[in-house]
Amino acid sequence: MSRPSAVQRQVRRRLAEGGAGFLLSQLGFHASTLWRRRLEPFGIGAREANLLLRVAADEGPSQRALADMLEVSTSLVVGVVDALANAQLIERRPRPDDRRIHALYLTEKGWRVAADLMKESDEHERDLCSGLRPAERTEFVELLQRLAVSHGLIPHVHPGFGDSRGKSWGRAQS
C-alpha cells in the first residue's frame, strides 16, 4: 500500500499550516518555557510562583483549600509550601480556631518577590506578543479570553500542563 495522494496532500497541508489546536499547544508550551526561564533567577519554579501569587491574592488559605483550588493532591502542595517556606517567602501560621490548619501568609520578602513577579509577568506578556501590533495584541487576548470562557476554563486554574521536559509530543498534531 502506498500514498493515497488525496489524503497525503491533506495531511501535508495540515502539518505545514498547523491548526488552532496545534498552534495553541505549541504556543502554550513555549509560553510556559519562557516563563520558567524568567523564574530561574528567583530560584523557584512555575508552581511555586503560582502558589505564591494565589496566597498573595487571598491570604490565609489552608493547604487543603489550595489543593482543591488548583486541583492537585495535598501531598503535592506540601512540597511546594516547604520550598516557599525554606526560601522564606511564605509562612505557615497556626489558626486559633482550628489547630489542624496551617494558614499560609506571605512574608515581607514574599511580598517583595510577588511585586517583582508581577513586573516579570508584564514583560513576559509583552515578549510573548511582540510579534503583534498593539491593536492586534488587544484583539488577540480578547479572543483568547472569549475562547477560554466558551470552554468553561475561567476562572479556574487549568487542569494541567507539562513541565519543561515532560512528554515531548504527547499532544502534538492538531
Added chain:
Amino acid sequence: MSRPSAVQRQVRRRLAEGGAGFLLSQLGFHASTLWRRRLEPFGIGAREANLLLRVAADEGPSQRALADMLEVSTSLVVGVVDALANAQLIERRPRPDDRRIHALYLTEKGWRVAADLMKESDEHERDLCSGLRPAERTEFVELLQRLAVSHGLIPHVHPGFGDSRGKSWGRAQS
C-alpha cells in the same frame, strides 16, 4: 507582614483576567485533552496519531529520522511504532540499501485511519473555535500562526506537551 494592597490588587486582577501566556497554556492543554478524547475510539494516543500522520506526509522514514524530527529519544519511538504496528496501521519494511534501517509505511488500514483522523481533526478545529464567529476564527488562527512564526516555532513540532495527567500546574500563572 500582611497585605500590601497595591500588589495584592495587581495580583488579583492578573489572576482573574489571565494574561496571554496563561490563556495560551490553559487553552493549549484543553485542546490537547479534547483531541485525546477524540482519539480514544481509534485506540491510539496523541503521539501515535502524530507519528502516523508524519509518516503519511512522507513515507519511508527511519525511526531515527522521526526521533530527530520530533526531538525525542529513539527508544521512545520504538514503543510508539510497536503500538502502531500491532494495530496494523503502519509496517516496518527493510531497506535494501541499508538493512539496519526499518523504513516506515502506512498499511491500507493505516491510510483509512489517516483519512478518518483528518476528518476528526477538522471537527476538532471547528469545536475549538466554536465560540468565535467565522471571521474571528480566521483572524485568530492567523494571529496564532504569526506568533508561532515570530517565536520560531514553525515548522518544527513543538518541543513538548504534558500528557493528560502530567504535572497539573507546572506552568500555571502567567
Added chain:
DNA sequence: TATTGTTATACTCTATAACTATA
C-alpha cells in the same frame, strides 16, 4: 468518626546507557 497536614509507597513516564546487527 471526620479532617488537616505529613510521610511512605507504588506507579507512570522518560531519557541514558548497554546491547545487536549491520555498515
Added chain:
DNA sequence: TATAGTTATAGAGTATAACAATA
C-alpha cells in the same frame, strides 16, 4: 569504528494510601 534499532536501567514526578494530630 560508527550507526539503526532494541532492550534494560535509573531517575523524576505524581497520586494513593497509611499515619498523626486535632476536631
